[in-house]
Amino acid sequence: MSKRGCRPGWLVAALLSLVSGWAAASPPTVLATTGMIGDTVQAVGGECINTEVLMGPGVDPHLYQASASDVQRFRDAALIAYNGFGLEGQLDNVLARFGERSPTLALAEAAAAQGPAGVIAGDEGYATDPHLWMDAALWAQGLTPLRDALTAIAPDCAGLLAARADLHRSRLLALDAWLAESIATIPAPQRMMISAHDAFAYFGRAYDLEVRGIQGISTSAEAGVADIQRVAGVIAERGIPAIFVETTINPRTVEAVLAAARQRDAEVRIGGSLYGDALGEPGGLAEDLIGMLIANGITLVTALGGEVPPLPDALSPWQGRKRIFMEQLVE
Numbered sequence: 316m317s318k319r320g321c322r323p324g325w326l327v328a329a330l331l332s333l334v335s336g337w338a339a340a341s342p343p344t345v346l347a348t349t350g351m352i353g354d355t356v357q358a359v360g361g362e363c364i365n366t367e368v369l370m371g372p373g374v375d376p377h378l379y380q381a382s383a384s385d386v387q388r389f390r391d392a393a394l395i396a397y398n399g400f401g402l403e404g405q406l407d408n409v410l411a412r413f414g415e416r417s418p419t420l421a422l423a424e425a426a427a428a429q430g431p432a433g434v435i436a437g438d439e440g441y442a443t444d445p446h447l448w449m450d451a452a453l454w455a456q457g458l459t460p461l462r463d464a465l466t467a468i469a470p471d472c473a474g475l476l477a478a479r480a481d482l483h484r485s486r487l488l489a490l491d492a493w494l495a496e497s498i499a500t501i502p503a504p505q506r507m508m509i510s511a512h513d514a515f516a517y518f519g520r521a522y523d524l525e526v527r528g529i530q531g532i533s534t535s536a537e538a539g540v541a542d543i544q545r546v547a548g549v550i551a552e553r554g555i556p557a558i559f560v561e562t563t564i565n566p567r568t569v570e571a572v573l574a575a576a577r578q579r580d581a582e583v584r585i586g587g588s589l590y591g592d593a594l595g596e597p598g599g600l601a602e603d604l605i606g607m608l609i610a611n612g613i614t615l616v617t618a619l620g621g622e623v624p625p626l627p628d629a630l631s632p633w634q635g636r637k638r639i640f641m642e643q644l645v646e
């Protein structure tokens with residue numbers, strides 16, 4: 316018999332109590348709906364919070380419906396963090412039901428309520444355009460209410476949560492300045508972004524880029540022939556060199572616009588894939604929100620004839636993935 320088998324009963328009991336004490340101290344779970352929300356919770360929460368994300372890369376939040384196992388996750392969460400402004404339209408019932416028993420935080424709504432940058436009106440049943448994460452400085456306004464909500468469920472971590480919120484704010488503000496600097500390198504007549512759905516109104520306002528969606532804010536409606544011809548006309552008239560597809564949206568509409576513009580002798584191509592409503596795959600540049608906006612900046616600037624500036628020191632953790640992303644863009 317090994318020594319292990321002779322371990323006295325009191326030692327086993329002591330070990331068990333240690334393990335159960337340890338389990339009791341495990342961090343509270345925050346269930347985030349989209350990747351952008353989950354990444355922001357993780358950035359502030361760190362080790363103090365167990366962050367779980369409902370929607371993975373490439374999932375469209377406008378259309379996402381909760382499964383039976385999702386409902387269990389809502390039930391078990393210490394805090395439910397979602398975007399709000401109707402982005403997760405199909406989850407309204409679940410959010411209302413579990414919002415009565417668990418604390419919730421609508422992060423985009425909380426960010427907007429902090430001021431001073433206001434919201435943009437929506438269309439097609441969206442009173443407010445919900446895509447606030449596209450404006451890094453506006454999104455940073457949500458860090459204070461997020462810090463407070465996390466501190467309420469992990470009070471022992473108050474100091475760490477405050478420090479992490481401050482660090483993430485400084486990074487988002489550095490990103491905000493870099494995006495403005497980047498977009499400004501695009502020659503003025505070409506400083507226009509055309510993509511399938513209206514996810515980029517905040518991006519356009521913040522970084523001085525004219526934005527045209529082809530099918531509106533919702534992704535559930537198809538663009539009509541008139542929409543396609545109207546946008547094709549703008550491309551031909553302005554000499555826009557590239558239009559963009561999105562990772563969560565069927566590229567059919569963009570391809571139809573491309574064909575219609577070429578019939579008008581416009582020299583235009585697909586300028587690449589933008590991240591609109593979901594993060595990219597793990598390991599890639601767009602695996603987190605800051606990387607996603609850097610990736611969008613690089614894709615836009617490169618396709619529309621600008622020049623990508625170096626990242627500021629505050630964003631040095633993204634430097635390596637940025638370089639790989641740019642190398643792949645050239646290939």
Ligand SMILES: [Zn+2]
Binds near residue numbers: 532
């Ligand atoms: Zn959207």
